[in-house]
Every structure is written in structure tokens, then in C-alpha cells.
Amino acid sequence: MEFEIKRNDYLEQLINRKHNGLIKIVTGIRRCGKSFLLRTLFKKHLLENSVDESHIIEMAFDLFDYIDYREPKIFYSWAKEQIKDEKTYYFLLDEVQLLDEFVSVLNGLADQKNCDVYVTGSNAKFLSKDIATEFGGRGDEVHMYPLSFSEFMSVYHGNRYDGWNEYITYGGIPMVVLAETEEQKMAMLDQLLKETYIRDIVRRNKIRNAGEMEALLDVLASAIGALTNPNKLKNTFKSVNQSRITATTITKYIEYLEDSFLIEKANRYDIKGKSYIGTPMKYYFMDIGLRNSRINFRQMEVTHAMENVIYNELRMRGYRVDVGNLSVVEQGKGGKPVKKQLEVDFICNKGSKKYYIQSAYTLDREEKLAREIRPFLKIHDSFQKIVITSNTPKPFYSEEGILIINIYDFLLAPDSLGR
Numbered sequence: 001m002e003f004e005i006k007r008n009d010y011l012e013q014l015i016n017r018k019h020n021g022l023i024k025i026v027t028g029i030r031r032c033g034k035s036f037l038l039r040t041l042f043k044k045h046l047l048e049n050s051v052d053e054s055h056i057i058e059m060a061f062d063l064f065d066y067i068d069y070r071e072p073k074i075f076y077s078w079a080k081e082q083i084k085d086e087k088t089y090y091f092l093l094d095e096v097q098l099l100d101e102f103v104s105v106l107n108g109l110a111d112q113k114n115c116d117v118y119v120t121g122s123n124a125k126f127l128s129k130d131i132a133t134e135f136g137g138r139g140d141e142v143h144m145y146p147l148s149f150s151e152f153m154s155v156y157h158g159n160r161y162d163g164w165n166e167y168i169t170y171g172g173i174p175m176v177v178l179a180e181t182e183e184q185k186m187a188m189l190d191q192l193l194k195e196t197y198i199r200d201i202v203r204r205n206k207i208r209n210a211g212e213m214e215a216l217l218d219v220l221a222s223a224i225g226a227l228t229n230p231n232k233l234k235n236t237f238k239s240v241n242q243s244r245i246t247a248t249t250i251t252k253y254i255e256y257l258e259d260s261f262l263i264e265k266a267n268r269y270d271i272k273g274k275s276y277i278g279t280p281m282k283y284y285f286m287d288i289g290l291r292n293s294r295i296n297f298r299q300m301e302v303t304h305a306m307e308n309v310i311y312n313e314l315r316m317r318g319y320r321v322d323v324g325n326l327s328v329v330e331q332g333k334g335g336k337p338v339k340k341q342l343e344v345d346f347i348c349n350k351g352s353k354k355y356y357i358q359s360a361y362t363l364d365r366e367e368k369l370a371r372e373i374r375p376f377l378k379i380h381d382s383f384q385k386i387v388i389t390s391n392t393p394k395p396f397y398s399e400e401g402i403l404i405i406n407i408y409d410f411l412l413a414p415d416s417l418g419r
Contacts, residue, residue, distance in 0.1 A: 004040075005147065005155050005174055007033060009316075011041050013142045014118065019088070023110050023135055024118040025096075028144035029261035029286050030196055033174045034120040035060065037144065038092050042118065046090055057082045060094035072101040079109055086114055093119040107138055123204065123259055145316050146287045147172030149309065149411040160408050168305040169297070171289020189293035197262055197290070205256050212245055213253045220254075220263060220283050221294040225304040227268070227323075229279035230254070254283075261286055266311065269322040269347055271379060282323050284311045302390075306407060307345060307359040310388055313411055314357075319348035324356065328378050342375040354383040355417055363389045363404070373402050386417065 010026070014037070017024050026034045039058055046056055057079070059066055069075040083089055091109060096102050096119040110117045149167050155177065156163045170176055170185045173192065179185045198217075202210045219236060220228075230247035237243035237250075257263045264284055268277040285291035288308050292300065314321045324344030332338035346357040356379060360372045369387070376385040377400060386403045388410050395405040410416045 005033070005036075005151060005177070007037050007041060007144075007151065010037050010142060010144055011045065014038075014042050015045060017140055017142070019116055020140065021110070022138050022140035023106050024140050024142065025135075026118070026120045026142045026144055027261070028120075028122070029146065030122040030200070031173050031175060031192060032144055032146045032261075032287075034122070034144050035094050036174070038118055038120055039094065043092060051090065052087075055087055055089050056092065057089055058092045058094075061098040062095040070099050072099065072105045075099060076105050076108060080112075083112065083114065088114050088116055091115060091117045091119075093117070095120060095122060097121045097123050103135055107135060110138055122261070123200075145172075145312060147174060147177060148313060148316050150414070152177060153412065160412065164408065168288055168302060168309060169292060169300070171287040171292070173287055173289060176289055185289070186293065186297070189289050193290060193293055197260060201256050201260050201262075207253075207256070212243070212249075213256070215241065215243075216245075216250060216253050217257065217262075217294055220257070221285065221291045222299055224284055224291060225282060225307045227280040227282055229281065232280065262290065264311075264315070266321055266323050266346075268325050271324050271326045271344065271347070273327075276322075277325055284308045286312065288312075303359075303361040306361055306388075306390065310357065310359050310407075310410070311346065314346060314348045317350075317414075317417075319350045319353075319355075322347045322349075324375070326375050326378055342378065344375050344379075353417075356383060356385045358387045360387055360389045362391050363387070364391065369398070369404075373398065373400060376400070376402055384417070 014024060014026075026038060028034050043056055043058075047053065059069060059075075061070055069078060079091065093099075096106070099105060106117055106119065109115050149164070149172075152167050152172050153160060153163050156166070170189065173189070176185050176188045176192075179188055198210070198214060201207070202213070207213055215237070216233065219233060230250040233250050234245060234247045237245045254263075258265060262285065264286060266282045266284060268281055269275075270277055285308060288305055291308065311321060324347045326342040326344065327339065328342055329337045329339050344356050345359045348355050348357065356376060358372045358376075360368065363369050363372070372387050373385070379385070384403060385401075386405060388405055388407055390407050392404050392406045395403060395409055397403055405416060
């Protein structure tokens with residue numbers, strides 16, 4: 001493995017936002033590479049474009065050396081002292097949610113005519129999902145994920161088939177990807193979950209029964225790709241663990257896990273009625289390696305792992321992603337009409353672009369293909385329908401005009417949806 005992973009898409013997003021008068025906020029799960037993006041790749045870009053190093057001001061609020069600077073008056077005074085002339089100063093600030101009153105402080109800093117402010121943050125509870133509103137219209141978010149399969153393959157020394165097997169096992173957290181052995185990867189994932197993510201969630205949200213929250217995480221890890229809701233989860237806890245946990249508590253725990261960017265929710269969308277359905281919904285892990293570690297690498301169903309990876313890839317490409325629900329009436333026994341619910345794995349939207357996608361690990365029989373495309377044939381619009389599989393040699397269109405593409409071509413070609 002090489003020791004520097006290029007994150008060109010995210011770097012380009014930061015470069016395109018230079019000097020726009022807004023606070024650039026890089027959000028994402030801890031250890032996904034935000035600090036490296038900001039303080040190594042972006043800093044390197046600034047230096048290569050003739051920015052003097054004295055005009056690049058850095059601080060990492062999660063380091064003990066800077067713990068005093070979490071106090072807003074101390075930090076703000078220090079920050080203003082760094083500005084010594086009229087040239088532009090670039091502030092690169094790490095884990096800004098640890099800075100008290102950070103919204104006011106950053107708005108004040110960005111109000112200086114020659115300050116261009118870039119920050120990272122790892123928790124949505126402190127960094128509202130509506131960044132622009134929280135910062136009074138001055139926030140500009142770049143959401144970062146762990147490595148995509150394409151980024152992973154840029155440092156993987158092997159063929160894409162072996163790379164895929166490793167990726168869906170250990171995921172895309174950069175430090176895990178760069179570890180040398182399987183034992184190191186497994187140990188890192190386990191330690192990250194316990195010592196970084198779970199400990200951070202418990203401490204930040206003052207959770208008294210951490211075991212209960214961890215048990216919920218186990219259930220969600222075992223059920224990726226399955227429709228669920230807090231009431232259904234409550235019943236699972238009652239029957240399996242004889243737990244009295246309430247649906248309200250489960251809802252709170254799920255919010256904490258979402259706030260930490262560990263999991264993300266995909267809502268159900270009624271395709272015919274063109275409206276959202278409240279519950280149930282699906283939950284996906286932002287890193288498949290963390291999911292596998294949580295269940296001790298036992299439930300390695302590649303079908304569910306592939307679905308999770310496809311979801312993450314679509315989100316990385318900037319699509320809004322929902323789970324499609326389709327109500328149809330078909331002829332049953334004796335010619336009686338029967339109402340059925342069909343599912344489309346993903347409906348993804350970005351601007352005027354819209355795609356319907358099914359994830360099917362194998363298409364080894366014609367009946368399997370027919371089953372996967374069945375919902376598509378009931379959707380009467382002109383948007384592209386796609387089946388992603390693992391065993392199709394080359395992309396092709398079915399007689400019905402549906403694109404069949406293998407997982408490797410989908411993940412490795414950035415324009416794979418626009419064929």
C-alpha cells in the first residue's frame with residue numbers, strides 16, 4: 001500500500017469554494033480523512049499556488065495541546081493576532097464542534113475581509129443538518145465519506161475482484177485500508193468502534209445504559225437492507241432480550257447514531273402516489289467494515305453488503321436516495337384481483353436526473369432477472385432503470401431497455417449511471 005490516498009473529488013470541491021465568502025465545513029464520520037483532506041491535501045494545494053505558509057493558520061481542537069483554545073474568547077483573540085497584513089489568511093480548523101460558541105466565533109472570523117475559513121466537524125448534533133441556516137447563510141458544506149471503491153483501488157495492489165472482496169470485508173476507513181494485515185484491520189475496526197465512535201456517542205449524549213445502545217447497534221448491523229422501525233425494534237428487544245426498552249428510547253439512540261454519521265436512514269417513497277411513507281425505513285452503515293466488525297465478521301452476506309456499498313456510492317455521488325415502494329393490483333387465483341407491494345431498492349435523484357436501481361448479487365437464471373425487473377415494468381415514466389449485479393461481463397440493455405451493469409463497472413466509472 002502507498003501512504004497517501006488521493007481524495008481528488010473532495011479536494012476539487014474545496015478548491016472551487018475558495019474565496020466565496022462562506023465558511024467551508026467538511027463534515028463526516030470520524031477517521032474518514034477530513035483532517036488529511038484539509039491539513040495535508042488542501043494545504044499542499046495552497047502552498048503550490050504561492051500562498052505563504054505564515055498565511056495558513058491551523059488548529060486541531062481535539063488535540064490536548066489546544067484544549068484551552070476551545071474557550072471562544074481565547075481562540076478568537078489568538079486567531080485575530082495571527083492576521084498581520086492585508087493578504088488572505090486561510091484558517092484550517094479541525095473538529096470545530098469542540099469549540100464553544102463556534103457558530104458565532106466562525107462567523108466573526110469569516111467577517112474579516114481577508115479571512116478564508118475552512119473547518120471539519122464529526123457530529124451532526126453540533127453541526128445542524130441544515131448548515132446554511134445554522135450559520136446564517138454563511139455555511140457551505142462538503143460532506144465526506146470513507147473511501148469509495150474507486151479511491152480504495154487507487155492504492156490496492158491487486159485485481160478488482162480481490163479488491164472488492166477486501167473492500168466489502170474491511171471497508172474504506174483510510175487507516176484501516178493502509179494497515180498491512182487482516183489482523184491489524186480487524187483490531188483497528190474494533191478499537192475505532194469501541195474507543196472512538198461508541199465512547200464519543202455515550203459521553204456526548206450522557207447515555208446511562210450504554211449496553212442497551214450497543215445492543216441496538218448490533219441489531220441494526222444484522223439487519224442492513226431490511227425494513228424496520230422503532231416499534232419493530234422494540235418488539236425484537238422484548239422477544240430476544242426480554243428488554244423493556246421503549247420505542248421512544250430506540251428513536252433517541254438511532255438519532256445519536258445518525259448524528260455521529262455511523263448510520264444513515266433511507267426513507268420509503270410511494271412511486272405511484274409520489275409521496276413519502278412514514279415507516280418502516282432502511283438503515284445503512286457509512287462504512288461496511290465498521291458494520292462487519294460490529295457483528296464480529298459473522299454475517300457476511302455479500303448481497304446485503306453490496307446493497308450497502310451501492311447506497312453509499314450513490315450518496316458519495318451527490319444523489320438523494322430513497323427506497324421505492326410500488327402498489328400494484330394483479331390477477332390472483334380464480335381471476336380475483338390481488339393487491340401486492342413491490343420494492344425498488346433505490347430511487348436516486350440529483351437535479352433533473354433520476355434513476356431506479358435494483359441490487360442483485362447474482363443473475364444466474366432468467367427467472368431471477370425477470371423478478372428483479374418486474375417492478376420496473378410497472379413504472380410508467382422515462383427515467384432510466386438499472387440492475388447492478390456481480391456476474392455480468394459487460395454492461396448491456398435488456399429487451400425492455402433496462403441497463404444491466406456489473407458492480408465493478410458501476411463503482412469504478414464515475415459516469416456509469418449516464419451510459
